[in-house]
Amino acid sequence: MAPMAARRSCLLLAVLVFVGGTGVVAVKEHAQQLQATPATSTFSVDFTSAAHSGSPVTGRLLVYLAVSNASSPISQCSDDQTTSQVFGVDVTDLGPNTPVTIPLDTLGYPRKSLADVPKSSLYAQAQLLRYDTYSTLHGKLVLPVSCINPGGGDGSYGAPVGTLKSDVVAISWDPANGDVHKLSLNSAVPATPSPGCAGNGQTDSKYIKTINVTSQLLTAWWGRVTQLQACVLLPFGFDEHPTTRYPLVISHGHYSSEWMTAAQFREHPPPPDVTGYDRIAAEYAYYLYRNWTVKHRHANKPAGGVKKNGSCYNDKTWWSGLSLCVVLVQEPDSGPFHGARMLVVTINHPTPFFDDSYAVNSANSGPYGDAIMRELIPSIEAKYRGIGRGWARGVYGGSTGGWESLAVQVFYPEAFNGAYASCPDPIAFSSFTTIDLYNDSNAYYYDSAFKQTARPGTRDHYSGTTIGYGHPYGQITATVEEMNHRELVLGTHSRSCGQWDAWESVFSPRGADGFPARVWDKATGAINKTVVAHWRDNYDILHRLKQDWANGLGEKLRGKLHIFVGGSDSFYLNDAVMDMQDFLSTTSNPPYEGEVVIGVHDGRGFEHCWSGYGPDGKPQPNSITRLTYNQRVLPALADRFAKTAPPGADLSWRY
Numbered sequence: 001m002a003p004m005a006a007r008r009s010c011l012l013l014a015v016l017v018f019v020g021g022t023g024v025v026a027v028k029e030h031a032q033q034l035q036a037t038p039a040t041s042t043f044s045v046d047f048t049s050a051a052h053s054g055s056p057v058t059g060r061l062l063v064y065l066a067v068s069n070a071s072s073p074i075s076q077c078s079d080d081q082t083t084s085q086v087f088g089v090d091v092t093d094l095g096p097n098t099p100v101t102i103p104l105d106t107l108g109y110p111r112k113s114l115a116d117v118p119k120s121s122l123y124a125q126a127q128l129l130r131y132d133t134y135s136t137l138h139g140k141l142v143l144p145v146s147c148i149n150p151g152g153g154d155g156s157y158g159a160p161v162g163t164l165k166s167d168v169v170a171i172s173w174d175p176a177n178g179d180v181h182k183l184s185l186n187s188a189v190p191a192t193p194s195p196g197c198a199g200n201g202q203t204d205s206k207y208i209k210t211i212n213v214t215s216q217l218l219t220a221w222w223g224r225v226t227q228l229q230a231c232v233l234l235p236f237g238f239d240e241h242p243t244t245r246y247p248l249v250i251s252h253g254h255y256s257s258e259w260m261t262a263a264q265f266r267e268h269p270p271p272p273d274v275t276g277y278d279r280i281a282a283e284y285a286y287y288l289y290r291n292w293t294v295k296h297r298h299a300n301k302p303a304g305g306v307k308k309n310g311s312c313y314n315d316k317t318w319w320s321g322l323s324l325c326v327v328l329v330q331e332p333d334s335g336p337f338h339g340a341r342m343l344v345v346t347i348n349h350p351t352p353f354f355d356d357s358y359a360v361n362s363a364n365s366g367p368y369g370d371a372i373m374r375e376l377i378p379s380i381e382a383k384y385r386g387i388g389r390g391w392a393r394g395v396y397g398g399s400t401g402g403w404e405s406l407a408v409q410v411f412y413p414e415a416f417n418g419a420y421a422s423c424p425d426p427i428a429f430s431s432f433t434t435i436d437l438y439n440d441s442n443a444y445y446y447d448s449a450f451k452q453t454a455r456p457g458t459r460d461h462y463s464g465t466t467i468g469y470g471h472p473y474g475q476i477t478a479t480v481e482e483m484n485h486r487e488l489v490l491g492t493h494s495r496s497c498g499q500w501d502a503w504e505s506v507f508s509p510r511g512a513d514g515f516p517a518r519v520w521d522k523a524t525g526a527i528n529k530t531v532v533a534h535w536r537d538n539y540d541i542l543h544r545l546k547q548d549w550a551n552g553l554g555e556k557l558r559g560k561l562h563i564f565v566g567g568s569d570s571f572y573l574n575d576a577v578m579d580m581q582d583f584l585s586t587t588s589n590p591p592y593e594g595e596v597v598i599g600v601h602d603g604r605g606f607e608h609c610w611s612g613y614g615p616d617g618k619p620q621p622n623s624i625t626r627l628t629y630n631q632r633v634l635p636a637l638a639d640r641f642a643k644t645a646p647p648g649a650d651l652s653w654r655y
Helices: 216-222 276-292 368-383 400-411 480-490 499-507 529-539 541-551 553-557 574-584 629-644
Strands: 023-025 042-047 057-066 085-094 120-136 139-144 164-166 169-173 180-188 208-214 227-233 248-252 305-308 311-314 343-348 393-398 419-422 456-459 476-479 561-566 595-601
Touching: 042 057, 042 120, 085 480, 120 180, 120 216, 169 180, 208 368, 216 368, 227 368, 248 368, 248 400, 248 629, 276 629, 343 368, 368 400, 393 400, 393 629, 400 419, 400 541, 400 553, 400 561, 419 629, 456 480, 476 480, 480 499, 499 529, 529 541, 541 553, 541 574, 561 574, 574 595
Parallel strands: 042 180, 248 343, 248 393, 393 419, 419 561, 561 595
Antiparallel strands: 023 085, 057 085, 057 120, 120 139, 120 164, 120 169, 164 180, 208 227, 227 343, 305 311, 456 476
């Protein structure tokens, strides 16, 4: 799911165009009931040669309206109640100083047309995201240049490099007075320096290395050179043990040009001017480094603790210490990685549809699963002395990374020896968030003869950066319909870079027009059962387990599946996990011998993205457990690797 980090704004979700013609191309993919009476006032937008002086621009032109100027209207666009208004049109081969009029019937979000925006004082801003033509294996498609910016990561990015934008302009809006409000795109997002795998602009450091692999499989698919990148954390003692070969663990998740497993890795404590949650995260990044470089299971602990309301109490556990506290002070040195020396890898595999390929083969994105398994992983293991056998590989991750971890473990069952999946994207399409794709007829409304009740899409909030516990109480932030209509405004044919469209780009067959086939009508929510069947047969993880468990798959996965989700997951991802739990708890031929844990504290379900209790079995806030994945998961995987290693296997990495 997109928000492992803070939810991305609409500027990151806007996107595509149709091929052909010059100027505005009408959006065709919305139903009549979404169109409203046109206004007489409108907007005219152009761009200056100072912003872009090269070839004509093809892309998605967006106009944002906001009631507040506290931040840009672009950045205010979201699924929340505080969202700005947005309208979008596609432009093709647009030259500088050529005005584009936003058509009167342009579909908007959340108000459906310009006529629906009431008379008011507003702030307006325009944006143009650029696209390119891809000569794919199956024909030409116009797709986003990128869904990411190299300066961001973990699901949160600025606009892609080259995106054009205007200044913010204060306007008096009246839909009936016939005004034409002019906006000029006068600046472009410059090339953004990448922090590098090692951070601070470094590609390599003593412990973190970068490896780039040109994928022959993906290059052939996309018709252009396509690379996969890995950020590799080397084990402590790597240089001192030159003949030792190591297990490999992949931390799956959103694109991040820096090594990031939700937690980062920092060799120095944060400077004094870093405050708030940024300081907590930085402290834990340094804490991971200190854990990583300790030789023994437990070192001598200096006195320490955490501050709460101006006082300090002693830390009673060696592993985290933060509980409900606000300011973290120096943690004791300890060695959870004694006997668990391994390569820990994050990988980058963005597509033109999303920041991440979902690490599987897809009819629309190409053979990313095979490319990662056959090209990237062997390259990492060859260069950094990996053992190179399935018994010595593991995976873990949360949200999108949680789905990927389970998927690669199930789809390549002997290539990995353990998956720890937290708050995974829907792993059972019987509970695709709040939709049963197999039995429901509409994705937006519950089936009923006389009622029309909207399905909720998000509730409460993501609490991964909340200091202390969140307070879930079931308040709906957005419906499934609202979230999908936003994507429809921002880009047709699954090209919005948004989460729902991303799932279609991975799970759907290729449609007759070359784009991902719609699993439901984006305007009405009517579910396409033919497309659902393709989803089921290829990507429903629970369906795969039910189908093949007793035919050998169960034995290959015995003891390997570990799944965690909050009881009140913000995106209702707990429902699919519960479906999985219901099945796994009945397995006997063989028993699954793993774990499925639904997270609660004091009777309250955890929100997105809960990853498990502490080693002592006690709850910790999501904002802390997300920073301690490595301390909790890697020792458990190491013990499994050693226990299941073939006779005579070299276990010299257990130092």
